[in-house]
Amino acid sequence: MGMSDVKAEVVAVFPNKVKIVVDDLENFRIAEESLRVGSYLKIADNENAVLVAIIENFQIQARDDGSQDYVIEAFPLGILRDQKFERGGDALAIPPKTVQPATIGDIRLIYGSSLPVKDRFCFSRLATNKEVEVPVDGNKFFNKHIAVVGSTGSGKSHTVAKIVQKAVGATGEYTLNNSHVIIFDIHSEYRAAFPEANFIDSASLILPYWMLNGEELEEFFLDTEANDHNQRNVFKDAVIQSRKAHFTGGEGDKNRIHLDTPLPFDIRDVLDHANFRNTEMVDSGEVYAASNKEKAGQPKLTQGSLYGRLTNFVNRLESKINDRRLDFFLGEKSKSISFEETLRSILGYSTGKQQNVTVIDLSGVPFEVLSITVSLISRLIFEHGYFYKRLRCAADPQEKINNDAPILLVYEEAHKYVPNSELSKFRASKMSIERIAKEGRKYGVTLLLASQRPSEISETIFSQCNNFIAMRLTNPVDQGYVRKLLPDSLGTLIDKMPAFKQGEALLVGESIALPSVVQIEVCAVAPASTDIPYWDLWQQQWKELAIDKIRDEWLRQ
Ligand SMILES: Nc1ncnc2c1ncn2[C@@H]1O[C@H](COP(=O)(O)OP(=O)(O)O)[C@@H](O)[C@H]1O
Ligand SMILES: [Mg+2]
Structure with a gap:
């Protein structure tokens, strides 16, 4: 039959x-x-x-x-x-x-x-039928924020690497095309997948502290929990004074300097000033009486209004300045690098080193400054987009394309920088990234967030994502969370999520003809796996460990 x-x-x-x-x-x-x-x-x-x-x-x-x-x-x-x-x-x-x-x-x-052929961007095939490529609309895909979610080991990093490799790989007739991707790499995975990339790690990163804006400066240098007005006022005044002292331009510009102006100041000036106020003795207006043989007639000094009140602040500043781990931020190099060089290096525009992909390896950045580091870099990229647009529109009021060199920012393990938490240690990065989530599109800055804990990511950010790649997700809380974000029209597709194989994903969004379960193509060059082959290793001969060298490395940081 x-x-x-x-x-x-x-x-x-x-x-x-x-x-x-x-x-x-x-x-x-x-x-x-x-x-x-x-x-x-x-x-x-x-x-x-x-x-x-x-x-x-x-x-x-x-x-x-x-x-x-x-x-x-x-x-x-x-x-x-x-x-x-x-x-x-x-x-x-x-x-x-x-x-x-x-x-x-x-x-x-x-x-x-x-989809017209020229708009097709393809990195996956239909899971039920591998002969069928599933293209997305490349413009719609990169123009809206992208979320890649899945339990650990489901294939997120591979997916991110595949997408970026395909995105930057379409060079056509150029040796260097106009794609721009910046990856925040928390586990040192991406250098392997992008050997040619502009690679920045904690040893080569130079991020001048003077580029921090007011909020970031306060978060980094002040004990914000203590909410101490004296400390804050002294700090602000000292920063502005130091900026003015180092400024070489005209008087008019100098008067416009404020706490947010990204111009150099010396943190040691701030420390000196705080020390001064903390130990200051002022003239009380009285003089010692004649009965005081030694000091008769001399002005009487009394403790200044902040005497002894800034001790914590002074100690805090000193310990930061002396912390070698923070050299990328506070060290000598961060004083001599210019605004322009900093921007060039994170955008992949350094002279002679132009690269489509910049990998910022954050694995060596101390946890307590991770948020501020990510915040500063993200904000610089966002503001770069903002000012670039202003320039373009000023040059041509009819300009339709705000940014002709648009950027994709990739955050691996995004719940670590933008958690659904009000804790102050995350405040800086959360604010910067939320701002990009809300306004980045206007300035040609799109986010790609990868996370194994979608329910722990800021909702403000997630609700702005328009393209979802949902891989195997086993945690019921996360499943429920992702379910809420996806359209109702998915039928039972979503019920398959817990059973996906490695590299399988539910692809949903405006950029795709219809929500589909796909298999992401295998990476040509894979990111470094964090899987350790225990069973293989344990069967090998006992390995000697250079514990002395490990100790040295430990102490070096
Ligand atoms: N698209 C894929 N096709 C086949 N295997 C994959 C694919 N993506 C990932 N894998 C396998 O799954 C493992 C874990 O992938 P990875 O991207 O590191 O997961 P995650 O980042 O979610 O923890 C990889 O080592 C690889 O062997
Ligand atoms: Mg991963």
Whole structure:
């Protein structure tokens, strides 16, 4: 019995479900393709409109004569008409006539027909059918923020690497194209995947503290929990004074200097000033009486208003200035590097070292300054976009493209910089990244956030994401959270999330023809895996450890 003899009938149509009864499941298939949950069906009502639906479940139904029917429930995806696919299933005239498994050609039409070839950006294939590439609209994909979520080991880092490799790899006729990606790499994974990249780690990073804005400066140098006004006022005045003292420009510009102006100041000036105020003795207006033989007639000194009140602050400043681990921030190099050089280095625009990808390896950055480091770099990139747009619009009021060198910022383990927490130690990075989430698009700065704990990421940020790559996710709280963010129209696709294989993902968003379960393509050059092959290693011969060298490394930081 061939396909044409199979009786397949639509017995019920609901807005989100089509029920089909088939008498012979064995032959109800195309060529060697067997049907399973996730396979596509096409349901025709007339010559040129075909409803495409995805199988959600099978059931067996016994007939009176002892034979069996198969009931298929399928979720309507959209209509194929004149070789074009449109989402939504309400255009089907009732009663539908024929039901057939979709051919590879049909499925390719679903994914390809709506997108001109030049707009296609492709990094995955259909999980149920690896022959079908699933392109996304490259402009829509990178223009909106992207979230990659999944439990550890589900394949997030590989996915991020694949996306970035493909994105920067389309060089066409140029040796250097105009793609710009900056990766915040917390586990030293990405150097392996991008050996050519502009690589910055804690040893080569130079981030001048004087580029911090007011909030960041206060967060870094002050004990913000203590909320001490004296401390804050002394600090502010000293920073501004020091900036003015180091300023070489005109008087007008000098008067405009404030706490946020990214101009050099010397933190030692601030320390000196704080020390001075902490030990200051002032003239009381009185003089010693004649009875005091030694000091008669001399002015009486009394403790200044802040005498002894800044001891904590002074100690804090001293310990920061002397902390070698903070050299990238407070050391000599950060004093001599210019604003422009700093910006060039993080954007991959250093002279003679132009690179599409910049990997900022944060693994050696002390935890207590991680937030401020990420905050400063993120903010600099955002503000770069902002001022670049201003320049472009000033040059040409008709300018339609705000930023002709747009940037993708990648945050691995994003819950570490932008958690759903009000704790002050995360405040700086959270503020900078939330601002990019809300306004970055206008200035050509898009976020790609990868996280194993989506429920722990700031909601402000997540709700701004328009493209989701949801990989295997086992934690029920995270599953529930992701479920809420995704559109209702996904049917049972989302229930598969806990069972995904490595590299499998639910791809959802404005950039894709329809939500789909895909297999991300394998990386040409993979990121460094954090998986340690215990079993292999444990079977090898006992290894000597250079504990003295480990100690030296320990003390060096
Ligand atoms: N697209 C993929 N195809 C096949 N295997 C993959 C894919 N992505 C990841 N893997 C495998 O899964 C492992 C874990 O991937 P990784 O990206 O490090 O996960 P995560 O970042 O989510 O912890 C990798 O070492 C690799 O072997
Ligand atoms: Mg990872």
